[in-house]
Amino acid sequence: MTIGRIAPETETPLLEVENLKKHFPIRKGLFSRVVGQVYAVDGISFSVAPNETLGIVGESGCGKSTAGKAILNLIKPTDGEVKLEGKRIDNLSGAKMRSVRKQLQVVFQDPYSSLNPRLRVGEIVGEPILNFDSRNRHAREERVIELLERVGLPADAAKKYPYEFSGGQRQRIGIARALALDPKMIVCDEPVSALDVSVQAQVVNLLMDLQQDLKLSYLFVAHDLAVVEHISHRVAVMYLGKIVELSDKHSLFSDPLHPYTEALLSAVPQPSPRRKPDRIVLKGDVPSPINPPKGCRFHTRCPYAFDRCYVEEPPLREVEPGRQVACHLHDDAEGTKGPSLPS
Amino acid sequence: MVATIESAEEDAVGQQGHDESALLEVEGLSTYFFTRDGVVRAVDDVSFSVAAGETVAVVGESGCGKSVTSLSIMGLLQTPPARIVSGHIKLQGRDLLTLPESEMRKVRGNEISMIFQEPMTSLNPVLTIGRQIGETLVLHEGLSEKEAESRAVELLRLVNIPEAERRVREYPHQLSGGMRQRVMIAMALACQPKLLVADEPTTALDVTIQAQILELMSDLKQKTGSAIIFITHDLGVVAEMAERVVVMYAGKKVEEAPVVDLFERPRHPYTAGLLDSVLKLGSSSGERGKRRLNEIPGTVPSLKDEIVGCPFAPRCSYATDYCRTDAPVLEEKAPEHFAACFHSDQLAEQEN
Numbered sequence: 001m002t003i004g005r006i007a008p009e010t011e012t013p014l015l016e017v018e019n020l021k022k023h024f025p026i027r028k029g030l031f032s033r034v035v036g037q038v039y040a041v042d043g044i045s046f047s048v049a050p051n052e053t054l055g056i057v058g059e060s061g062c063g064k065s066t067a068g069k070a071i072l073n074l075i076k077p078t079d080g081e082v083k084l085e086g087k088r089i090d091n092l093s094g095a096k097m098r099s100v101r102k103q104l105q106v107v108f109q110d111p112y113s114s115l116n117p118r119l120r121v122g123e124i125v126g127e128p129i130l131n132f133d134s135r136n137r138h139a140r141e142e143r144v145i146e147l148l149e150r151v152g153l154p155a156d157a158a159k160k161y162p163y164e165f166s167g168g169q170r171q172r173i174g175i176a177r178a179l180a181l182d183p184k185m186i187v188c189d190e191p192v193s194a195l196d197v198s199v200q201a202q203v204v205n206l207l208m209d210l211q212q213d214l215k216l217s218y219l220f221v222a223h224d225l226a227v228v229e230h231i232s233h234r235v236a237v238m239y240l241g242k243i244v245e246l247s248d249k250h251s252l253f254s255d256p257l258h259p260y261t262e263a264l265l266s267a268v269p270q271p272s273p274r275r276k277p278d279r280i281v282l283k284g285d286v287p288s289p290i291n292p293p294k295g296c297r298f299h300t301r302c303p304y305a306f307d308r309c310y311v312e313e314p315p316l317r318e319v320e321p322g323r324q325v326a327c328h329l330h331d332d333a334e335g336t337k338g339p340s341l342p343s
Numbered sequence: 344m345v346a347t348i349e350s351a352e353e354d355a356v357g358q359q360g361h362d363e364s365a366l367l368e369v370e371g372l373s374t375y376f377f378t379r380d381g382v383v384r385a386v387d388d389v390s391f392s393v394a395a396g397e398t399v400a401v402v403g404e405s406g407c408g409k410s411v412t413s414l415s416i417m418g419l420l421q422t423p424p425a426r427i428v429s430g431h432i433k434l435q436g437r438d439l440l441t442l443p444e445s446e447m448r449k450v451r452g453n454e455i456s457m458i459f460q461e462p463m464t465s466l467n468p469v470l471t472i473g474r475q476i477g478e479t480l481v482l483h484e485g486l487s488e489k490e491a492e493s494r495a496v497e498l499l500r501l502v503n504i505p506e507a508e509r510r511v512r513e514y515p516h517q518l519s520g521g522m523r524q525r526v527m528i529a530m531a532l533a534c535q536p537k538l539l540v541a542d543e544p545t546t547a548l549d550v551t552i553q554a555q556i557l558e559l560m561s562d563l564k565q566k567t568g569s570a571i572i573f574i575t576h577d578l579g580v581v582a583e584m585a586e587r588v589v590v591m592y593a594g595k596k597v598e599e600a601p602v603v604d605l606f607e608r609p610r611h612p613y614t615a616g617l618l619d620s621v622l623k624l625g626s627s628s629g630e631r632g633k634r635r636l637n638e639i640p641g642t643v644p645s646l647k648d649e650i651v652g653c654p655f656a657p658r659c660s661y662a663t664d665y666c667r668t669d670a671p672v673l674e675e676k677a678p679e680h681f682a683a684c685f686h687s688d689q690l691a692e693q694e695n
């Protein structure tokens with residue numbers, strides 16, 4: 001299926017993800033019998049062009065981090081393909097994967113558990129260099145200091161341990177580390193969630209500067225929609241393991257097509273104490289990725305759900321150039337094709 | 344959603360209905376870390392109070408001492424290296440700093456509870472979610488294990504965790520980041536505290552769940568009269584939840600004001616810079632990359648060095664020579680509006 005891609009055909013995408021799935025088995029009892037599956041990521045396809053930022057947003061637990069980890073080959077995908085510069089990486093392991101990892105770095109959501117508490121910051125940031133690069137010690141130390149300063153930490157931070165830093169400061173250490181090997185692509189899993197707004201602005205500016213200077217691509221997972229809007233070129237909205245909308249950011253934020261996207265945008269708290277929030281409050285139970293609802297996965301909470309939504313799953317389809325959505329409300333755009341088959 | 348909170352209604356009225364004065368008073372709190380290479384003045388002479396039923400937000404740059412302030416209130420600092428070198432923390436007039444640990448443990452379970460910033464490190468990885476929530480309930484409310492488990496399921500439902508019955512038997516690593524955070528929230532709400540200290544409680548949550556959690560906290564506040572200390576860097580959340588805001592910088596309180604005053608007439612340049620850095624949805628509609636976000640240039644000073652003059656001076660566009668030698672003290676610049684800045688008036692003029 002090529003629906004997942006909307007990058008210009010002329011350009012070879014840096015990253016291609018095809019029908020990626022990650023299911024976690026649920027085990028029970030004495031013999032750890034598998035009694036079910038968590039459909040954490042359930043068939044997603046997209047691509048990221050060189051120098052592009054693809055934002056990913058979606059409800060907590062919808063599979064964003066799992067998708068990131070599967071792409072990075074930190075966990076084995078259940079199905080699907082991941083290609084970097086046209087070459088499959090999802091089936092690599094050991095040394096081969098290590099050399100790919102140089103190009104594909106990650107900044108994690110949790111700045112607390114992602115740094116080794118026994119290493120000094122200088123060692124943490126310099127570790128990837130040590131593994132891949134034969135620079136001498138002096139050059140390495142200089143590089144570490146340069147990296148620390150780029151992320152807004154003082155040079156003497158190199159001699160300290162992670163516990164001596166606050167949450168936000170630790171996240172900057174993680175970003176410095178990810179930059180150490182001049183990667184082509186960084187998967188950023190909530191890289192600025194733990195930062196206060198002024199530092200967040202610094203880091204967002206920094207990430208964008210780095211992108212320009214180094215032609216980096218980002219897969220940028222975040223809850224802060226204003227940040228996603230600012231930093232991304234295109235945005236994918238996930239719900240229960242699937243992509244429900246994927247568009248260039250202007251269309252997505254000014255004219256969301258999927259009812260879930262619409263609800264998400266309306267829930268953003270406004271930084272002005274006199275304005276009363278005007279929200280679409282999602283009613284109904286949050287469904288589970290173990291028994292995803294039949295038909296459209298969003299129907300249990302969708303204010304527009306109609307009979308067809310309960311039985312037929314809407315496929316993600318292109319409804320305008322560069323805009324994909326998975327919702328029966330946007331079927332007419334398909335013209336005369338009539339009702340589509342459940343996928 | 345309402346069911347579990349309702350049960351607390353009676354004792355809320357009984358215990359707190361009469362009390363008009365401050366529920367919590369933090370007076371001159373200084374908490375330092377004594378490390379091998381120096382003393383870190385993480386919290387330096389900070390005072391504020393929280394009335395019953397009030398929500399006070401604490402904001403400030405990463406590393407300015409927000410979490411250390413809340414851990415000081417909870418009595419959960421690791422000593423050494425941390426030590427509270429001066430000050431009082433009074434809960435309904437009783438100084439918590441003089442209580443023995445055994446008493447403090449009761450206070451923590453029953454009267455104050457905390458939602459920690461780092462859900463992964465504050466949840467025990469080898470205990471199921473149900474056990475962790477249940478433990479508090481067995482300890483403080485004398486429930487049997489069976490009762491505790493069914494109450495844990497109820498609490499998970501309250502924070503909108505799907506399939507609560509199954510999730511209580513799972514371990515922290517099997518949950519997503521946002522679910523772990525909600526487990527922490529469920530634990531904190533378990534004992535219907537008088538004071539809830541929430542350290543970045545919604546940072547890991549998406550906005551729809553965040554909206555539900557904020558509503559839940561407002562509900563709790565209304566039904567039980569709980570006060571909330573809300574630490575967050577999301578100024579949208581501050582605007583929505585708080586009645587009063589305390590702004591910290593480099594271990595000190597630099598501004599305090601009712602929420603509307605603070606947003607509309609900040610009196611400290613750091614606060615003004617913070618408000619300028621806020622990114623609003625829809626504000627990036629121009630071509631991407633054309634506009635840089637406003638940031639406050641520079642970094643916070645090291646808390647290990649003696650700070651001479653105003654700690655914000657190296658980054659402040661209003662700074663004068665005076666600011667670099669003398670430390671401004673907190674003054675009431677307008678009714679109920681305090682700031683520690685020599686040139687507040689200049690800022691106020693500019694804002695107009």
Ligand SMILES: Nc1ncnc2c1ncn2[C@@H]1O[C@H](COP(=O)(O)OP(=O)(O)OP(=O)(O)O)[C@@H](O)[C@H]1O
Nearest residue numbers: 024040060061062063064065066517518519520521
């Ligand atoms: N190791 C695991 N074992 C079993 N289930 C898992 C595991 N890791 C994740 N899951 C489940 O997969 C689903 C997706 O989790 P994931 O961490 O990807 O969500 P997320 O979108 O990143 O959420 P958040 O915004 O809260 O970080 C969740 O239901 C989660 O419980």
Ligand SMILES: Nc1ncnc2c1ncn2[C@@H]1O[C@H](COP(=O)(O)OP(=O)(O)OP(=O)(O)O)[C@@H](O)[C@H]1O
Nearest residue numbers: 164165166167168376385405406407408409410411
């Ligand atoms: N164990 C420790 N040893 C030495 N210094 C510490 C220790 N814990 C915290 N600090 C220091 O105390 C200061 C205050 O930290 P705190 O965690 O309170 O910041 P914060 O305001 O909560 O920041 P954030 O917004 O990033 O969570 C920081 O400068 C930090 O480096």
Ligand code: SF4
Nearest residue numbers: 296299302309327328
């Ligand atoms: S397909 Fe139906 S239930 Fe699903 S989002 Fe569209 S209208 Fe709502």
Ligand code: SF4
Nearest residue numbers: 653656659666684685
């Ligand atoms: S006292 Fe001076 S340096 Fe400090 S915030 Fe005010 S103007 Fe800026």
Ligand SMILES: [Mg+2]
Nearest residue numbers: 064065109520
């Ligand atoms: Mg995640």
Ligand SMILES: [Mg+2]
Nearest residue numbers: 167409410460
């Ligand atoms: Mg903190």
